Amino acid sequence: MCGIMGCVGxxxxxxxxxxxxxQQEYRGYDSAGLALRCPxxxxxxxxxxxxxxxxxxxxERASDCEGAVSGIGHTRxxxxxxxxxxxxxxxxxxxxxxxxVHNGIIENAREIRAExxxxxxxxxxxxxxxxxxxxxxxxxxxxxxxxxxxxxxxxTGAFALVIMFRDRPGEIWCARRGSPLVxxxxxxxxxxxxxxxALLDYTHDLFFMEEGExxxxxxDGCKFFGFDGAERAKTSIRLDWDSVMTDKGRYDHFMRKxxxxxxxxxxxxxxxxxxxxxxxxxxxxxxxxxxxxxxxxVQFVACGTSHYATLAARDIMESLDCELDIxxxxxxxxxxxxxxxGGDTLAVFVSQSGETADTLAAMRLASSKGAHCVAITNxxxxxxxxxxxxxxxxxxxxxxxxxxxxxFTGQVGILALLVLHLLKELGALxxxxxxxxxxxxxxxxxxxxxxxxxxxxxxxxxxxYSDSKGFxxxxxxxxxxxxxxxxxxxxxxxxxPSEAYAAGEMKHGPIxxxxxxxxxxxxxPEGDLREKTLSNVEECxxxxxxxxxxxxxxxxxxxxxxxxxxxxxxxxRELFTLIGLIxxxxxxxxxxRTLGRxxxxxxxxxxxxxxx
Ligand code: AGP
Numbered sequence: 001m002c003g004i005m006g007c008v009g010x011x012x013x014x015x016x017x018x019x020x021x022x023q024q025e026y027r028g029y030d031s032a033g034l035a036l037r038c039p040x041x042x043x044x045x046x047x048x049x050x051x052x053x054x055x056x057x058x059x060e061r062a063s064d065c066e067g068a069v070s071g072i073g074h075t076r077x078x079x080x081x082x083x084x085x086x087x088x089x090x091x092x093x094x095x096x097x098x099x100x101v102h103n104g105i106i107e108n109a110r111e112i113r114a115e116x117x118x119x120x121x122x123x124x125x126x127x128x129x130x131x132x133x134x135x136x137x138x139x140x141x142x143x144x145x146x147x148x149x150x151x152x153x154x155x156t157g158a159f160a161l162v163i164m165f166r167d168r169p170g171e172i173w174c175a176r177r178g179s180p181l182v183x184x185x186x187x188x189x190x191x192x193x194x195x196x197x198a199l200l201d202y203t204h205d206l207f208f209m210e211e212g213e214x215x216x217x218x219x220d221g222c223k224f225f226g227f228d229g230a231e232r233a234k235t236s237i238r239l240d241w242d243s244v245m246t247d248k249g250r251y252d253h254f255m256r257k258x259x260x261x262x263x264x265x266x267x268x269x270x271x272x273x274x275x276x277x278x279x280x281x282x283x284x285x286x287x288x289x290x291x292x293x294x295x296x297x298v299q300f301v302a303c304g305t306s307h308y309a310t311l312a313a314r315d316i317m318e319s320l321d322c323e324l325d326i327x328x329x330x331x332x333x334x335x336x337x338x339x340x341x342g343g344d345t346l347a348v349f350v351s352q353s354g355e356t357a358d359t360l361a362a363m364r365l366a367s368s369k370g371a372h373c374v375a376i377t378n379x380x381x382x383x384x385x386x387x388x389x390x391x392x393x394x395x396x397x398x399x400x401x402x403x404x405x406x407x408f409t410g411q412v413g414i415l416a417l418l419v420l421h422l423l424k425e426l427g428a429l430x431x432x433x434x435x436x437x438x439x440x441x442x443x444x445x446x447x448x449x450x451x452x453x454x455x456x457x458x459x460x461x462x463x464x465y466s467d468s469k470g471f472x473x474x475x476x477x478x479x480x481x482x483x484x485x486x487x488x489x490x491x492x493x494x495x496x497p498s499e500a501y502a503a504g505e506m507k508h509g510p511i512x513x514x515x516x517x518x519x520x521x522x523x524x525p526e527g528d529l530r531e532k533t534l535s536n537v538e539e540c541x542x543x544x545x546x547x548x549x550x551x552x553x554x555x556x557x558x559x560x561x562x563x564x565x566x567x568x569x570x571x572x573r574e575l576f577t578l579i580g581l582i583x584x585x586x587x588x589x590x591x592x593r594t595l596g597r598x599x600x601x602x603x604x605x606x607x608x609x610x611x612x
Pocket of ligand 1: 303304305306350351352353354355356359402403404405492607608609
């Protein structure tokens with residue numbers, strides 16, 4: 001939801017800003033812009049389009065941009081106001097005193113605008129962002145700290161604001177509430193960005209701004225303040241990601257690279273939390289045995305793909321026959337249903353980015369009710385990591401493709417181990433089940449690898465079915481989360497209508513949609529539900545729908561039910577998600593590729609959803 005980059009204290013500021021925007025483009029890509037504080041004033045260059053187009057325009061005007069002492073930039077995911085150059089950031093106050101970029105939503109923007117217009121201020125954009133920009137220029141009388149405090153106190157909603165004042169060259173001011181902002185110092189320069197990955201070229205020691213915090217950046221250093229203007233001491237957090245991890249390497253798309261990385265993600269996850277055939281989370285999860293032994297209720301809360309990972313975790317718990325009260329809910333509903341509980345509740349919040357607004361709000365709610373809260377996130381230093389009682393880091397490394405792939409695998413892996421750890425503490429896990437599932441997990445990276453080697457076969461199928469008018473993904477029990485993830489991937493990157501259904505539900509309505517142009521992808525691994533699912537497949541076939549089955553290796557009989565079959569290696573039934581996922585990801589990827597879609601930055605989306 002918008003990417004911000006700022007820098008002061010370097011000679012090549014425009015390249016630094018453009019590079020930072022390119023690295024954060026997955027946060028939003030409707031428009032892009034940068035403002036450079038040059039010796040004779042501010043150059044503000046904006047376009048509708050991608051950062052590479054902005055870079056081209058900036059280079060054409062390079063001679064105009066010489067001698068910049070500070071700069072701020074922005075990639076936009078439009079919320080208020082259409083995708084136009086005027087609505088693109090940075091915005092400037094009508095007197096030119098304030099230049100500002102913003103990530104978030106200012107909820108009282110209309111009221112501020114109405115009041116300022118009454119006082120003669122001229123607005124030129126349709127954005128909510130112009131309100132804080134014009135308001136700050138009205139408040140400012142030479143004392144930036146006081147003006148920033150007053151501005152922050154006047155705003156409702158979420159914001160990360162990065163600001164330059166015309167009469168303060170070589171200074172950048174930042175404020176954060178609800179939207180992420182990270183600050184860094186390196187080699188006589190100060191930087192800020194929405195996403196830590198944009199700063200890794202300069203340093204790995206990062207200052208994550210807290211809720212209600214402001215920062216003042218110069219070439220000499222950074223200072224931090226509360227919204228009340230009181231200075232705050234702050235320590236950096238080290239992020240061990242390598243900047244090479246954010247490079248596309250030999251791949252055409254980040255998504256494809258990230259699909260390939262999944263065996264390693266799983267290997268790392270297993271190594272971090274197991275010893276031989278035992279789960280061992282005592283070091284990574286600091287909830288005492290005494291607390292875990294009293295847990296009677298588990299609530300899993302997340303959004304999108306992370307939510308589907310929690311559905312897989314629920315299935316593992318249910319299969320182990322524990323007597324816990326288990327609930328999964330999307331964060332945007334959890335917040336407003338009266339279901340948050342305290343006491344003997346373990347509430348698990350899963351968020352790749354650690355910045356999803358609804359997941360954060362749900363976590364705060366559960367925490368206020370007294371639940372024992374654990375966050376599973378991929379980003380150390382993210383808001384959820386800093387706020388939650390306990391964090392488990394998923395070990396996927398930076399994920400750049402907007403469609404989540406390897407982070408899902410990392411989440412399911414760590415959730416599976418968390419479930420085993422909890423049930424073990426509760427005395428509800430047999431040694432046999434523990435050894436069976438950990439053995440199963442250990443065997444998976446090699447199986448995932450073998451599945452990746454079948455890419456040409458899946459690519460051919462994607463080409464064959466890419467003229468389908470849509471897809472139904474169906475399956476039962478452990479396959480249901482996968483049907484959802486398969487359909488979401490297809491929607492996100494191929495833009496094809498795709499539905500996920502528990503196979504038994506098809507005849508209760510959706511089957512009416514089937515004909516020879518609507519393809520059914522059915523997950524039918526071996527096991528107790530194979531026959532029942534195949535009966536549902538037969539019902540679809542009888543309505544002329546083309547059928548692709550995902551079946552277990554060796555199940556030759558499956559061929560007689562389908563137009564095409566993708567075989568996956570045999571695995572423990574509770575772990576099927578981790579292997580069944582690969583063909584679904586590759587199928588969506590190659591369908592999108594065949595259709596010429598923008599795979600890493602699909603239309604209308606952004607990687608972190610920092611607005612409600
Ligand atoms: C998945 O491909 C999507 N990018 C999206 O559904 C995502 O999983 C969701 O927005 C949740 O994000 P989070 O894990 O960062 O909280």
